[in-house]
Amino acid sequence: PQHRPLYGKHVLVTAGPTHEPIDPVRYIANRSSGKQGYAIAAAAAAAGARVTLVSGPVTLATPPGVDRVDVESAEDMAKAVREALPADCAVMVAAVADWRARDYVPEKIKKRGAAPPALLLEENPDILATLASRPDKPELVIGFAAETNDVLLHAKKKRRNKGADWIVANDVSGDVMGGDDNTVHVLYDDGVDSWEPMSKQGVATKLVERIADAIGDHDTGQ
Numbered sequence: 547p548q549h550r551p552l553y554g555k556h557v558l559v560t561a562g563p564t565h566e567p568i569d570p571v572r573y574i575a576n577r578s579s580g581k582q583g584y585a586i587a588a589a590a591a592a593a594g595a596r597v598t599l600v601s602g603p604v605t606l607a608t609p610p611g612v613d614r615v616d617v618e619s620a621e622d623m624a625k626a627v628r629e630a631l632p633a634d635c636a637v638m639v640a641a642v643a644d645w646r647a648r649d650y651v652p653e654k655i656k657k658r659g660a661a662p663p664a665l666l667l668e669e670n671p672d673i674l675a676t677l678a679s680r681p682d683k684p685e686l687v688i689g690f691a692a693e694t695n696d697v698l699l700h701a702k703k704k705r706r707n708k709g710a711d712w713i714v715a716n717d718v719s720g721d722v723m724g725g726d727d728n729t730v731h732v733l734y735d736d737g738v739d740s741w742e743p744m745s746k747q748g749v750a751t752k753l754v755e756r757i758a759d760a761i762g763d764h765d766t767g768q
């Protein structure tokens with residue numbers, strides 16, 4: 547019989563980039579394939595959880611047994627996350643755009659032969675920090691931190707500043723973006739696990755094992 551340690555638990559995962567529209571044909575985005583978040587959603591579903599995957603625009607298939615909610619912008623993602631609550635665990639893997647265009651232009655902006663238009667930005671909500679500060683926050687809130695340098699230092703600060711229980715720090719100085727492998731460090735309140743480089747699927751499986759250890763039901767797993 548399959549081991550289903552997360553049976554009865556609701557796991558919320560955000561994945562992919564967000565697209566912040568400038569006009570009907572242009573947007574601002576981060577580089578994100580969605581592969582790591584989708585792998586985590588798949589692994590959580592395989593472990594028996596009910597999974598809500600709030601996904602920015604990506605070209606991946608929905609993993610079996612996962613409820614997927616498609617969104618475009620950070621504000622849409624924030625709303626979908628609120629609507630998916632309550633959850634027992636949230637894994638925020640999305641590469642949310644830090645800024646959006648302040649003034650959306652409803653018609654395609656034309657080249658006028660003069661100076662290029664100035665793009666004014668305003669800050670997006672921090673979905674992870676907002677979730678972690680809610681009174682009804684999930685029992686376990688996990689953030690991701692993509693860093694190119696001083697990975698552990700930045701990740702430690704991020705765990706504290708955002709109020710996440712765990713931060714999965716990944717070193718993106720190599721060719722992680724869009725690739726199939728990942729090198730991560732998992733920061734808990736009382737220490738760090740540095741995992742050897744492995745596939746994004748491997749990271750997902752291992753992380754879901756840790757999640758099951760933390761919040762899973764250890765008696766009825768079957």
Ligand code: C5P
Nearest residue numbers: 638639640642671672673674689690691
């Ligand atoms: O600050 P930074 O973007 O590096 O933080 C990354 C973590 O915060 C990820 O877990 C990401 O999903 C989350 N995040 C968020 N909303 C934002 C920015 C980041 O949920 N606006």
